[in-house]
Amino acid sequence: MSEVVDKSTLAKQASTRLGALSTQDKNETLLMMAKALISHTDEIITANVEDLERGRAQGTSESMLDRLRLDSVRIEGIASALRQIADLDDPVGDLLETLERPNGLIIEKIRVPIGVIGIIYEARPNVTVDAAGLSLKTGNAVVLRGGSAALSSNRKIVEILHQALKQSAIPHNALQLIEDADRASVNEMMKLNGIIDVIIPRGGHSLIQNVVQNSTVPVIETGAGICHTFIDATADHQMAQDIAINAKVQRPSVCNSMETLLVHTDYDQTALITLAEALRQDQVEIRGCALTRERISWAKEATEQDYATEYNDYILNIKIVANLDEALQHIATYGTMHSECIVTDDEEHAKRFMQEVDAAAVYHNASTRFTDGFEFGFGAEIGISTQKLHARGPMGLPALTSTKYRIYGNGQIRQ
Amino acid sequence: MSEVVDKSTLAKQASTRLGALSTQDKNETLLMMAKALISHTDEIITANVEDLERGRAQGTSESMLDRLRLDSVRIEGIASALRQIADLDDPVGDLLETLERPNGLIIEKIRVPIGVIGIIYEARPNVTVDAAGLSLKTGNAVVLRGGSAALSSNRKIVEILHQALKQSAIPHNALQLIEDADRASVNEMMKLNGIIDVIIPRGGHSLIQNVVQNSTVPVIETGAGICHTFIDATADHQMAQDIAINAKVQRPSVCNSMETLLVHTDYDQTALITLAEALRQDQVEIRGCALTRERISWAKEATEQDYATEYNDYILNIKIVANLDEALQHIATYGTMHSECIVTDDEEHAKRFMQEVDAAAVYHNASTRFTDGFEFGFGAEIGISTQKLHARGPMGLPALTSTKYRIYGNGQIRQ
The missing domain is CATH 3.40.309.10 (Aldehyde Dehydrogenase; Chain A, domain 2)
Known part of the structure; x- marks a missing residue:
């Protein structure tokens, strides 16, 4: 099996246990993740220097290098974002509707995690942490495929987060990083219907359009604004x-x-x-x-x-x-x-x-x-959806959830 | 331009006017459509006989022919479904949420039509009317691509519905039937991002999978149940x-x-x-x-x-x-x-x-x-979504809507 199929399958298996986690367990995990990043700041910076040096050798522009760069202030900012996510209300388990039918059936509509979220993004290590935090808070497993220019940083960050998860209620397999730098790994992710439930592209126009045009997995399109x-x-x-x-x-x-x-x-x-x-x-x-x-x-x-x-x-x-x-x-x-x-x-x-x-x-x-999740008071922003299905405009945590109906009977059969 | 692009573009142009229609105007139109079908029953049956004879000559199975067959009782049933849709609450315009921000901005989240809905389906003329009724009730334009074995019936039905629409508040271009029997027309529809907002396949497994696998337009997947x-x-x-x-x-x-x-x-x-x-x-x-x-x-x-x-x-x-x-x-x-x-x-x-x-x-x-829209009390069913985005389970009228934020200020700028 390829890395993509292998890791995505592990994420899917882990995801089945996430929906039942308590909000407290999830929040404690997010705080542990934040703490782990801070206490391993030096290692992250060392890994990031590898990316920067490789980028510089390849002639990457200064503005791209700046987006890639991590220092202790930025790492504190990234950890702080995790703490903010821990502070937000947990939408999972919310009872959205109760219908009582004449035949006595009680139908409840409940918010549940989506399952496995795939994130395809550029060489921005902060997205690695942010996407992991938002996904885990909403009980989703997450498969990350970041730009290869940030691979050393991402690998180190996910290694640190995995160590934190191993001490926590969340199975560490719920967080997966695709390390294969080949474009084929992106294409493979976009076809994993039945394993990955949704793909969210985060980045520039061409990255987003590549996903919209080629993914058979449902996509939440974000981005372009004229x-x-x-x-x-x-x-x-x-x-x-x-x-x-x-x-x-x-x-x-x-x-x-x-x-x-x-x-x-x-x-x-x-x-x-x-x-x-x-x-x-x-x-x-x-x-x-x-x-x-x-x-x-x-x-x-x-x-x-x-x-x-x-x-x-x-x-x-x-x-x-x-x-x-x-x-x-x-x-x-x-x-x-x-x-x-x-x-x-x-x-x-x-x-x-x-x-x-x-x-x-x-x-x-x-x-x-x-037009921004924070300005709207959502406390987080997964992106700004420019499509009309599922979510439109700034997306807060509920955009990372689905629903399910629970129906309670006492022997009802259909006539 | 091809028939698909041509008609879909007309639908999109018409769709911009539908969001502002009153519920009363839409309901009256649905009742006029029902009346028109009843008063043209004979013409519909004549067209349907053409389909049945062509089908029989091609060796179509009796069970398929039965699904294709229209008689006065079935046409009454189809018209009656339109009257039932007219009776349902109109979700468009519903105020879902109001957020008041510290800076004085008032943010309203409103239900709006999706825009243009594409329906790809099999040789079932009742779906032609049902999909048209559900789409127009929710302020959407609709592009229908039914199975070619029902083309004569569908063409006649849409001709009759167009006549009714021309007397109504809804522009007749909001309803389009793709007559091109070639499979390429389906493929073309599935790539019309920016013109068609969502495609809903209705039919058997292979039809649905073809759409899921090949559509770049977002899809609402319905169907398979083990x-x-x-x-x-x-x-x-x-x-x-x-x-x-x-x-x-x-x-x-x-x-x-x-x-x-x-x-x-x-x-x-x-x-x-x-x-x-x-x-x-x-x-x-x-x-x-x-x-x-x-x-x-x-x-x-x-x-x-x-x-x-x-x-x-x-x-x-x-x-x-x-x-x-x-x-x-x-x-x-x-x-x-x-x-x-x-x-x-x-x-x-x-x-x-x-x-x-x-x-x-x-x-x-x-x-x-x-698990059924009528049994859940929705009064209609567009299908049963087996995906996790946008809608899950039996879909009533709200599944055919999107949302939009309206923000009211008095000169606020971002700091």
Whole structure:
């Protein structure tokens, strides 16, 4: 048997025991895992240096190396995330519904773990710990396949976590790391229907699309965000400027930042120029439609391709639209159903926008940057689902659970 | 453009208007659709005769032809199902949760339509109407690809439904029938990510597996049921017999019927023989393990393959197990996570079974035949999900919805 099948099968076997674990047992385990990481900080850093040196020898970019790098502060942060997960409410076992049928059957709908979660991700060792913590807290076994550039770090981290699990109520086989660096191991994981219950890809566009296109195991798609802010004719100028700037520059590299600003043609032209100047001061390059370029002389030209691009950078498209319908149409065409915002004082326009825009999160008078599990108060975030099944928008712990019906009778048979 | 892309795109365009429709508008449309089918009964029967004659000429089996056949009674039944769907509560627009954040943001989680639902099914014209009704009631557009053996019937039915939709609040493009009989049209549908939001296969094992294996669009898997009943040592004899016989013979052809009976070795041997005789009187062929064959002399031998087979027929495996653990192990190995039952008076055993068996529906002292949307009181059934994401077990209308977050602010930006 291959490593993938072998380890995934062990994870599945372990998973059958996890659903019955008490919340206390799971939380104590998470705290033990955090403690183990802290007390083995030096070993983790040594392993991480191997990855960094190999990366540097292979010419890996500095920004990639930075994402890969671990130091004692970062390891404390990773351990701290485990402690935070321990603090969260445990959704497993929640009674969601009770149905009493005329024939006397009592039907209970209960939250249960999904089973085995596969995570395919890039060379970010923090994801190794985070995914393990979230999965185990929700009673799931987890099979991790991280980017091979972080293999030494991941191997050491999982070795340490395994030692902690061996002292705990959770069977250590519930946590598996695929070490095979070959791409074939990813392909194999994606076909393990019946062993792995769901695959969650975490990473950039091409990683996610590879999983979506090739996995026969169900996938929770996360990621791409081409988010818009629409400044309506009646928008408060200061509020519109604050929200637009926040959505663009507070953290341009993330999926809930704004890529295109839509502005009603009747919006005050001086206010628009003031906003554009403020963006320019924040180093934002502006690409505009023809009307935008008439109003903002220094804007470059925006192409169709630009409207369809997730820049994740200090670049912004601006398009002047004739009315709400044109804004809605633009969002329907170019949006990725992630986060969309209208700034307006017109209640009727707000109502239509909130109703008609098809996205995970739709905002009236607030920045799209709030689409986030922590900002929503979930206390954790597995990712932001951009699909419509199972979970949509920021995913907290319940997104890692399924349900089951328990039916209690006293001899009922069907007529 | 191909027929599939063309019609699916029209469905997607139409879908954007469906979320805002009132429940009353949707219900009136469903009643108009029902009325139209009744008043065009003769035309439907004429079209159906074409399908039947073509089928007969091609040597289609009588049981297949029976599933394909429409007469005035069956058409009344199909129309009546639409009226029942009109009577059901509309889940769209339901406010599922309201979160108030410290920064003043109000976050509402609302039920919304999924968008465009693709249904791939066999030559059963009743599914054409049922799937259309369920999808439109939940504000979804629907792309139907039925078995080509029912094409004349389906074409006529959709023509009649389109006429009804043209008088209604629902754009007729929300209902699309793929007429291309080539298998390539199915393959094309399964790759339309971004246009079709979910595919639900309805039919036999090979149809469903083809979709699960090849669709890049998310799938809701329904179907296969290898269901077990475990008679514990302490089970009431009459109750055990009633439940086992009901689970096997009340309707053997369906997915929630029993395929294997597990019996505790300490269960009364006379009671077991009485049960076996009763099954034999109901024409059930029994295949048993070695111990079973010692106790029931006329039982045939059960092979490993038998335990893994969904007979959907008057055949039953019986296996004697040493204890609850062996029963749980057998179910974990051969079950399809559909419906599983324990008959016992031992509360501790019942509790473990209900907790540890990983299935959509787990029963204590009741027949597995109750796993059904109507029996659960949902008033409709899109199918029985055997997967763990999005929906599990019998699916009512909410399974055809997604959610969206609406966030209301007064200028909040992220710090």
